[in-house]
Amino acid sequence: MSHPRSRLGRRRRGEELGLGALALLIVGTGYVLLALSEAPEIPANFWGFLGAIFSLFVVAHLAVRRLAPRADATLLPIAALLLGIGFVMISRLDLAEKSSDRVAPAQATWTAVGVGAFVVTLLLVRNVRSLARYRYTFLLLGVAALMLPLAPGIGREINGARLWVHLGPLTVQPGEAAKVLLVVFFAAYLVDKRELLASGSRRIGRMYLPDPKHLGPLLLPWAASIMIMVQQKDLGSSLLFFAVFVAMLYVATGRAGYVAVGVGLFGAAALFAYNAFSHVQSRFDIWLNPWQDVEFRGYQLTQSLFAFGSGGFAGTGLGLGRPDVIPVATTDFIFAAIGEELGLLGTMAVLIGFLLLVGSAFRVAIQAMRPFPKLFAAGLATILGVQTFVIVGGVTRVIPLTGVTLPFVSYGGSSLVANFVILALLLRISDESAAEAEAEAEQVAARQAVESVQA
Amino acid sequence: MNAQIRHVGLGAVVLMVVLAAQLTWLQVIDAEHLADDPRNTRTFLRDFTGPRGEILSADGKVVARSVPVDDEYERQRLYPLGELFAQTVGYQSIWVGSTGVEKAYNDVLSGRDLKSLKLKDLGELLLGKERSANVVLSLRSDAQQLAKDALGGQKGSVVVLEPATGAIVAMYSTPSFDPQPLASHKHREVQAYFNLLAAAPDNPALPRTYRERYPPGSTFKIVTTEAALDTGIATPEREFPSERSFTPPQASQSISNFGGRSCGGNLEEVFVNSCNTAFARLGFELGEQFPLRMQGFGVYAAPPIDLDPGAVASTGPLPGTFATNKPSFALAGIGQGEVATTPLQMAMVAGAVATGGTVMRPHVGAEVTDDEGRTLRTIPARAWKTAMPAATAATIRDYMVQVVERGTGTAAQIDGVAVAGKTGTAQTCEGCKPHAWFVAFAPAEAPRYAVAVIVENGGVSGDTATGGRVAAPIATRMLRLLLGV
Numbered sequence: 001m002s003h004p005r006s007r008l009g010r011r012r013r014g015e016e017l018g019l020g021a022l023a024l025l026i027v028g029t030g031y032v033l034l035a036l037s038e039a040p041e042i043p044a045n046f047w048g049f050l051g052a053i054f055s056l057f058v059v060a061h062l063a064v065r066r067l068a069p070r071a072d073a074t075l076l077p078i079a080a081l082l083l084g085i086g087f088v089m090i091s092r093l094d095l096a097e098k099s100s101d102r103v104a105p106a107q108a109t110w111t112a113v114g115v116g117a118f119v120v121t122l123l124l125v126r127n128v129r130s131l132a133r134y135r136y137t138f139l140l141l142g143v144a145a146l147m148l149p150l151a152p153g154i155g156r157e158i159n160g161a162r163l164w165v166h167l168g169p170l171t172v173q174p175g176e177a178a179k180v181l182l183v184v185f186f187a188a189y190l191v192d193k194r195e196l197l198a199s200g201s202r203r204i205g206r207m208y209l210p211d212p213k214h215l216g217p218l219l220l221p222w223a224a225s226i227m228i229m230v231q232q233k234d235l236g237s238s239l240l241f242f243a244v245f246v247a248m249l250y251v252a253t254g255r256a257g258y259v260a261v262g263v264g265l266f267g268a269a270a271l272f273a274y275n276a277f278s279h280v281q282s283r284f285d286i287w288l289n290p291w292q293d294v295e296f297r298g299y300q301l302t303q304s305l306f307a308f309g310s311g312g313f314a315g316t317g318l319g320l321g322r323p324d325v326i327p328v329a330t331t332d333f334i335f336a337a338i339g340e341e342l343g344l345l346g347t348m349a350v351l352i353g354f355l356l357l358v359g360s361a362f363r364v365a366i367q368a369m370r371p372f373p374k375l376f377a378a379g380l381a382t383i384l385g386v387q388t389f390v391i392v393g394g395v396t397r398v399i400p401l402t403g404v405t406l407p408f409v410s411y412g413g414s415s416l417v418a419n420f421v422i423l424a425l426l427l428r429i430s431d432e433s434a435a436e437a438e439a440e441a442e443q444v445a446a447r448q449a450v451e452s453v454q455a
Numbered sequence: 456m457n458a459q460i461r462h463v464g465l466g467a468v469v470l471m472v473v474l475a476a477q478l479t480w481l482q483v484i485d486a487e488h489l490a491d492d493p494r495n496t497r498t499f500l501r502d503f504t505g506p507r508g509e510i511l512s513a514d515g516k517v518v519a520r521s522v523p524v525d526d527e528y529e530r531q532r533l534y535p536l537g538e539l540f541a542q543t544v545g546y547q548s549i550w551v552g553s554t555g556v557e558k559a560y561n562d563v564l565s566g567r568d569l570k571s572l573k574l575k576d577l578g579e580l581l582l583g584k585e586r587s588a589n590v591v592l593s594l595r596s597d598a599q600q601l602a603k604d605a606l607g608g609q610k611g612s613v614v615v616l617e618p619a620t621g622a623i624v625a626m627y628s629t630p631s632f633d634p635q636p637l638a639s640h641k642h643r644e645v646q647a648y649f650n651l652l653a654a655a656p657d658n659p660a661l662p663r664t665y666r667e668r669y670p671p672g673s674t675f676k677i678v679t680t681e682a683a684l685d686t687g688i689a690t691p692e693r694e695f696p697s698e699r700s701f702t703p704p705q706a707s708q709s710i711s712n713f714g715g716r717s718c719g720g721n722l723e724e725v726f727v728n729s730c731n732t733a734f735a736r737l738g739f740e741l742g743e744q745f746p747l748r749m750q751g752f753g754v755y756a757a758p759p760i761d762l763d764p765g766a767v768a769s770t771g772p773l774p775g776t777f778a779t780n781k782p783s784f785a786l787a788g789i790g791q792g793e794v795a796t797t798p799l800q801m802a803m804v805a806g807a808v809a810t811g812g813t814v815m816r817p818h819v820g821a822e823v824t825d826d827e828g829r830t831l832r833t834i835p836a837r838a839w840k841t842a843m844p845a846a847t848a849a850t851i852r853d854y855m856v857q858v859v860e861r862g863t864g865t866a867a868q869i870d871g872v873a874v875a876g877k878t879g880t881a882q883t884c885e886g887c888k889p890h891a892w893f894v895a896f897a898p899a900e901a902p903r904y905a906v907a908v909i910v911e912n913g914g915v916s917g918d919t920a921t922g923g924r925v926a927a928p929i930a931t932r933m934l935r936l937l938l939g940v
Contacts, residue, residue: 251456254458254459294494305481306490306497307497308481308486308489309488309495310489312482312483312487313486322496322497322501325500339481344479347482354471358464362467365460366457366460374456378463381463382467388471389470392474396477396478396481
């Protein structure tokens with residue numbers, strides 16, 4: 001398995017280190033500015049903080065250098081930047097809290113766990129295609145993870161959504177793991193069946209529709225997302241699962257008809273949910289008119305919109321706004337807190353960060369040589385993109401608000417670990433395709449050398 | 456599959472662009488609107504937890520200040536002078552809203568009005584020093600205290616202003632209330648006290664000086680005289696018949712003189728002796744011209760005072776109603792019927808004569824200062840209305856001097872100072888005790904202060920009260936204090 005030190009690998013790791021240093025510089029500056037808003041001196045724990053984030057980044061970087069040397073150079077530094085901005089914001093929100101309610105130390109610990117999961121993933125998954133072999137195991141694990149919060153005894157309902165599981169002192173969100181597990185299954189399944197799904201279509205008028213018997217795999221995830229919506233009252237995850245699946249189906253088959261049918265199915269489900277469940281109706285009504293009940297039901301959303309407005313173009317400055325008036329600011333509304341204190345400049349920077357992250361992930365998918373890694377990477381990229389849109393769109397009132405985390409930025413252990421695993425998998429795929437491309441190039445070169453000798 | 460991946464990637468880009476567009480809307484185009492929305496909790500919290508300037512009386516007493524406390528609102532507003540300033544300075548309350556100077560000058564006190572605040576140096580900017588400004592009132596604490604003492608618990612109002620600038624020096628009404636409990640952070644306490652105030656029979660939370668209207672009675676004859684002179688209805692030489700009563704057309708009741716005596720003579724005589732018959736005649740003769748002249752003094756309009764809620768408008772007979780409502784215009788000539796004025800408005804009427812015809816905008820704030828007492832801004836003197844030409848004002852001033860020298864207002868005499876005044880004893884309803892009024896300014900030749908005093912229903916004197924006996928001595932005490940004689 002040991003890769004010879006390739007020139008591509010050396011160059012990419014050098015770039016990664018440089019970009020990472022830049023990200024750490026930005027984050028370190030943010031942390032100092034935050035501290036200066038409280039007292040006119042560099043905080044005592046600053047060097048400890050800088051040392052900790054520096055060592056975490058270096059650990060991740062060295063792991064990539066050793067385990068996936070040819071992997072994409074931009075993913076890790078962008079993730080570090082987003083995570084750092086999120087951490088500074090979480091520390092800032094902690095200033096307004098009682099010490100017992102502070103979450104930055106937990107986020108720091110979870111970051112370390114996330115980096116651990118990142119390294120372990122790179123260590124364990126030496127070959128992405130090996131994952132495809134266990135597709136049904138992943139399906140089972142994914143479905144089990146989805147159902148776990150419903151289990152009596154360990155399942156917990158927090159903020160009206162039942163997606164938590166109590167494990168000793170920890171509360172974890174198994175849905176975050178389900179996300180990754182199911183994407184593995186979808187990718188493997190769709191690679192198998194894509195010819196079938198793509199060819200067996202009927203023509204009705206000028207429209208090509210998939211054969212009804214192939215709608216089965218479409219209906220299963222559809223049913224699963226309705227179940228999540230109804231049982232766990234988690235609209236965000238429901239939308240996320242379904243959108244990712246439809247996107248992967250489209251990538252695998254190239255049939256826009258699936259997208260149309262998928263959107264139709266989800267629309268029908270949403271309409272049904274709106275009529276049948278008061279919490280869905282309430283979310284939707286708040287979205288349509290948050291100003292009707294600013295004091296109670298619309299409070300979160302309107303305070304979020306006020307945060308963006310109060311921040312304006314340049315923001316109030318770190319530590320100088322009142323993002324703490326938005327409920328659950330560290331998780332669902334972290335982006336509104338960024339909007340208030342860092343302004344449009346900050347929100348655009350974060351948004352561009354996500355655009356680069358998601359773009360790099362799609363580039364990994366395009367560069368992948370084989371169908372399974374290609375589809376798998378596209379699925380992971382879609383998760384990151386859709387999740388970002390769902391939460392940022394929710395807090396800015398583009399779409400109804402649903403509680404999902406902003407990848408790498410929000411506080412939340414399960415989400416952070418899952419995102420680090422996604423990151424590791426993308427880097428693994430990227431390294432693999434680069435290695436294959438390199439090997440192919442070497443073969444071509446060797447053949448040419450042989451031919452020239454023969455000539 | 457690469458083409459499809461590019462499509463999905465393009466879709467992600469489109470979604471990001473949608474988000475960027477919405478963020479631009481929220482943070483640039485609609486930002487100001489959102490930031491200033493009163494329901495934005497930030498605005499509210501900044502006002503309560505941020506530093507807040509002091510409110511000081513003109514003689515340097517602290518009327519309101521904030522001290523740090525250990526609760527979620529971080530600062531407690533204190534009102535060390537209690538009820539003395541409550542009806543003008545108001546209160547800052549989390550639970551029942553803010554009023555008075557606290558509300559009108561909120562942007563200054565909370566430091567939000569940054570235009571008036573200059574940063575001293577770059578260091579302050581870098582340290583993000585939170586700034587707020589103080590409001591210095593034109594009200595004097597000794598004048599407030601004297602107004603309270605002089606009223607002596609009788610329901611009524613005292614307003615003293617500088618006619619030349621509109622600055623209010625004293626504005627106090629009885630009963631008043633302690634604003635401190637309303638500034639409490641405890642919801643239950645605040646609500647209980649607020650309900651108590653609302654249920655109190657004498658309505659102590661009502662600032663009678665600028666938010667209650669009374670029939671002004673004979674003090675309004677200043678306005679009638681001005682109207683008659685400037686419309687040509689009367690000249691100083693006009694002789695009014697000596698008569699006991701006057702019955703305007705359409706009226707079922709006659710208008711009689713005080714004490715039922717007969718009364719007449721030239722304009723000065725009927726003014727000095729406050730003949731109702733003569734002024735009711737003038738009110739009737741003025742007809743539709745009368746409301747127009749009243750408007751010149753500010754009647755019918757809310758005076759633009761720097762308080763929130765502001766002053767209420769005084770009223771008179773509605774323009775265009777003379778044809779069907781002639782008795783009302785006759786009654787308006789003697790300050791009865793549909794005429795109802797605030798004590799503030801009557802001080803402004805006296806002030807208009809004092810300035811030679813100009814009504815200044817009334818204000819309680821004098822200047823805005825920084826935390827070291829340096830003046831950042833002075834509240835300017837601005838004219839509001841023009842009531843009359845200087846010649847008319849001079850004529851009326853002479854009449855008012857005569858009122859105090861030899862007429863109904865002799866109780867207002869001050870040794871060595873010429874006081875110009877006018878008494879009023881206003882009927883409120885059949886069988887009710889009359890309100891005692893006195894308006895004045897002094898010194899008559901170079902006026903420094905104008906004053907209006909009302910004692911509701913004659914106060915302790917009851918039925919036997921007249922403006923000259925009950926209200927004039929209070930006005931005199933105020934003028935003595937302020938003029939230092």
